[in-house]
Amino acid sequence: MWVREHSRKARRLAFTRGLEKDRQDCYSDAMSFDVRTFEWNFCPTCGARLAMTYDGEQPRPHCAACTRFFYSNPVPAACGLVANGNALLLVRRAVPPCLGEWSLPGGFVELGETTDEAVLRELEEETGIRGARPRLIGASTQPSQLSGAVVVMGYVIEEWDGEPLARSDVSEARFFTRPQRPPLAFQAHRDLVAIYDALESA
Ligand SMILES: [Zn+2]
Numbered sequence: 001m002w003v004r005e006h007s008r009k010a011r012r013l014a015f016t017r018g019l020e021k022d023r024q025d026c027y028s029d030a031m032s033f034d035v036r037t038f039e040w041n042f043c044p045t046c047g048a049r050l051a052m053t054y055d056g057e058q059p060r061p062h063c064a065a066c067t068r069f070f071y072s073n074p075v076p077a078a079c080g081l082v083a084n085g086n087a088l089l090l091v092r093r094a095v096p097p098c099l100g101e102w103s104l105p106g107g108f109v110e111l112g113e114t115t116d117e118a119v120l121r122e123l124e125e126e127t128g129i130r131g132a133r134p135r136l137i138g139a140s141t142q143p144s145q146l147s148g149a150v151v152v153m154g155y156v157i158e159e160w161d162g163e164p165l166a167r168s169d170v171s172e173a174r175f176f177t178r179p180q181r182p183p184l185a186f187q188a189h190r191d192l193v194a195i196y197d198a199l200e201s202a
Contacts, residue, residue: 038148040070074141074149078119079106079189081137081196082129082157087175088193089164091126093185094171097145101185104192105129105173106152119155127173128165133158137199140191154192156199 040050043063050070053062061070081104082089090102107122109115116134123131134155144150164173176182178197184190 037145038072040072043068043070072148074151075144075147076109076115076151076153077107078109078115078122078153078155079104079192080119080123080131080134080155080157081192082123082127082131082160084175087177088181088196089127089129089173089175090181090184091166091170092172093169094166095169098185100171102182103185104154104189105170107169108150115153116155119153119157123157123160125168126170127162128167129157129160129162131157131160138192138195140188142186142188150188152186152188152192154195156196 040061042049043066045068046063046065048063048065050061050063052059053064053069054060055062055069062068063070080089089105091105092102093099105123105126106119107126109118110121113121115136119134120131123129134157137154137156139151139153141149141151164175166173181193184193
């Protein structure tokens, strides 16, 4: 039991440190996005207060009325790497977090779609670029103030057409050559661009 308690404490500490890192993850003071970290407190189905209950592995929030456990899992997201020659498509965020900072185009996966579908949908919503043949090159997990943690999957978009336009949630969308690239707001995106660059130069 001590081991279980100890490892939970260690995990929580690592998580909190991750959040602190996440807060420093934007380059602009313009961002102001202070929300409480996600927690299960009440049952979203019946509204009853949840009680920490042992599920055979560890105590988790549980609704006795619905006999259901609630799990805090990372939220899946997908982002696209769209290349025009040696230039990569980046978008400037028009929404918090990291408002005004640059990132890869992408967003959260909706229930009912695949990650491949999500990356193509987000790409078109944000930039107007219609993509096809997304190819998964890697994934990176990043602590997130909003949802606890995010798993970001990176896809190279093998085929695309259209001119980049700033659309939903974006104030600018344009291609940057490698030396011109601005700093990216999210560590997960920096990780995925590093994977992309390594593949390109291999
Ligand atoms: Zn319930």
